[in-house]
Amino acid sequence: MKKIDALIIGAGPTGLFCAHQLGLIGLNCEIVDNLDKIGGQCIELYPDKPIYDIPAVPECTGKQLTDNLIEQIKPFNINFHLNERVEVVKKINDKWIVKTNKDKEFETPNIIIAGGVGSFEPRKFSPKECEKYENKSLYYSIKDKTIFDGKTVTIFGGGDSALDWAIELSNKSKVNLVHRRDEFTAAQLSVDKIKELEKLGKIKIFTKNQLNSVKGEKNIESITIKHDDESLKEIQTNYVLGFFGLIMKLGPIVDWGLNIDKKTIEVNTENFETNQKGIFAIGDICTYPGKLKLILSGFHEGALAARGCFKYARPDEKLRFEFTTTSKAAQERLGIKK
């Protein structure tokens, strides 16, 4: 079990800047995030889209903002646990014991939830019977593509993941591609490629169609798709893949005894602590009168939460307010040599 001063849940901009603020006041922390990369919503939802309201940064993209924050916290050598989700949080003798889904354990006086709107999970098909086939013959992500060799695979979606897999799997499988409208949002190159493959008879494309029902004993044997004009069509298929992007779910956080209001966690505005001593919530996931879901608000909340952590991590010390411009201690922590 690793002992740390604070554990941050969520590697989005708010979590990253909070790590910086903890580092400046001499507290160590580690960061857990369910995504496979650092950056949260900025990197998952809008890496290339511009942001215009970061103070003193007239314009930057989600990716640039993330890169700059990673650069800013480099001096603190923070450990990231990506692709990992915090499952269990319990209190033992004034310390929080935190367990992840990969069985890592932390002991810490402070947990900072910077989880955005929860963890990203794949959006699922709507027909109820789909659940029964999940991870047997119906998938939302692919781990071993060889299982599809020589089989019929029906892929749903119109974005990059759907088209990239349609192209890739068409080498060794019979591929159907189903999308709810005529336009695809994937890169033009991929769109051209699937149209070419369609002409060659390698991929069948069904647009303006959505999944209506699934049939099969243990594994999927056939599906029915429904056209915009309400007509139904049955397709024989061994596998079904859905690529509808990601949705945010609060996940296990709801079981930690926090006051939750409409998927957000209630905090005070003095140090963004929740109703549980030593658990803080910052960024989009917290709520208080006047809350704005802006990145700049998350930065402010992180700075105050970091100071809130100090009294639990260093109960015998007093925290003195300092500026980075003049504080020797802060500059040492930042590794600045003069």
Place this chain on the structure above:
Amino acid sequence: MAKITYIQPEGKSQIIDVSNGLSVMEGAVQNDIPGIDADCGGGMACATCHVYVQDEWFDKLPTKEDGEEDMLDMAFEPKKNSRLSCQLIITDELDGLTVSIPSKQG
């Protein structure tokens, strides 16, 4: 100001006066109408404020921006009359608009 009718999946409907300039999503969230999650807060970055617009109203609404149709690809059971309610901004002309809330948002 416009009177907006929100119909729940099980049929119950609520009529709310929503001020001009707010969105149909905000009208729902501020009045505790369930079923419109609006996870991203109105940024067209998720599809959890998805609604079905009553047919006679659909063509009267301002047309979708590019990003909205892309996001609707990710909505739960999108249909031809699907819109993101964060993109429907209230004006007097929308008085009487009726939207149905899907059985879930994701």
